[in-house]
Amino acid sequence: MNPSRCLGHQRSVNRRDFLWQLGGGLGGVALTAMMAEANAAAKNPLAPKPPHFAPKAKAVIQIFCPGGLSHIDSWDYKPELARRNGQPFDAGGKLQFFASKPGSCQGSYWPFQQHGQCGRWISDLFPQLATCVDDIAFIHSMQSKSALHGPAMFMANTGFILPGFPSMGAWVTYGLGSESDNLPAFVVLPDPRGLPPGGVINWGAGFLPAVYQGTPLNTDAGAAPIADLFPPKSFADALASGEKEGRELLRELNTQHAAEHPGNSELEARISAYELAARLQLSAPEVTDVRGETESMQKLYGLEHEDRGPFGRQCLLARRLVERGVRFVQIYCGAENTTAKKIRPNWDSHEDLVRDHGYWGPILDHGAAALLQDLRQRGLLDSTLVICTTEFGRQPRRRARRGGITIPVHSPRGWRVGGSRAVSPTARRTSWVSRPRSIRRIATICTRPRCNSSVSTTRS
């Protein structure tokens, strides 16, 4: 197979050649032909693939709010709970509590108003998104299987509480391939404050080939969009002149090596990875440079605002990526779940919900509303599905120890807009007493008689 390898060596044949010769003859020829076919199919694992059904949506933008964006204080109107504000909270004595004893019932800290033609009730925490309600479908039936942040993040992103499963973006990329030659199909825009709970596994490929995993871009304005995009300054000058010839020589070495190892799709995939890396050196700085956007566009996203600016920039980047053919963009509105003296770095408002939701609410409200408006203006909302999800809601009560403080618990929920929106504006409702801590507890709750006949209980 490769005589050059044998020259000057003690061993006369390598392992691969030996096995080929051992099983040689016609079987070997047939096998080689089959491997070559499989190899050709695997050459570009990101080639676009036709779906089984013609889709309306071409791209997905998912806004993920790590921590607990409280459903009670956002889009899940609960007049019965408001009526019971301050009354003793009685969930039947069967609930176990995580970090505190239950205090009295606590409805939304923000009043609700009706908005849009649909008359949807939205809390005053989201005045700008409230203007978009006629485009939004709200899904209230989602729930988690874990009360802990890492597993709950994995649950929301992969459908399983254990790590090791592909994220939604990885599945989409695996199933449909990439529409963009110059950018990855699945791009992640983490909060510039840091990674979400669980870290990079949230956009991992799990057991799928690694080529389908999400590519995170650094969203910190002024920083390089990708680590190691170029050599560090200390090496840059020495290497600059040879980059093009170097890529050609590397390709020559790798192509020859791959020809000697038919049937190994990873070798081809790695050659493609180096080619995409070279194209990223041009495309990543271009897509993340928002200076070319008009002044009104920069104003729409609030780029200059100290608190809202970073998330606004993430949303603007998402639009720019989708415009350039990226299929799945995930934006994180919030970072790791740690306590902070001033504001929690994500939506997990354990100490002071009014303080922390009061901070994060306007950030999400402004950026997401700007994104929807911008996509609509450009005609992209017809082909772009926008999803907003979180890890948990909160329980309908305060902590017993100190009044006025609620503990958020625990079911993912969200809304979606555009693209192939097919569900009714409000798919399901939760009971006034939702959200318990685990799926088992949800089942316990659901067996109780409803406390408010106007709403149905959550699905268990």
Added chain:
Amino acid sequence: MTTTTALQALALLNNEFMLKQAAHFSERVEREAGTDPPAQIRRAFELAFLRPGTDTEISSAEKFCTGHGLAALCRLLLNANEFVYID
């Protein structure tokens, strides 16, 4: 190290640690093979791939080295599929 993403390619190409290792690699080659460029290239292939380079490989590599230096070649060898995957 068997992932096939563009980010891994960039890390192996441009991360400071990898570039320092490439520089150390080229110093070792110079130490062991002397100043003769073809001898250096032959030694670099032996060390990286545990086999002698073919005539075509040596010739392409020599052309590259003349313009861009031995350390740049060593960087490429550390990025080659044959180095990354053990057959």
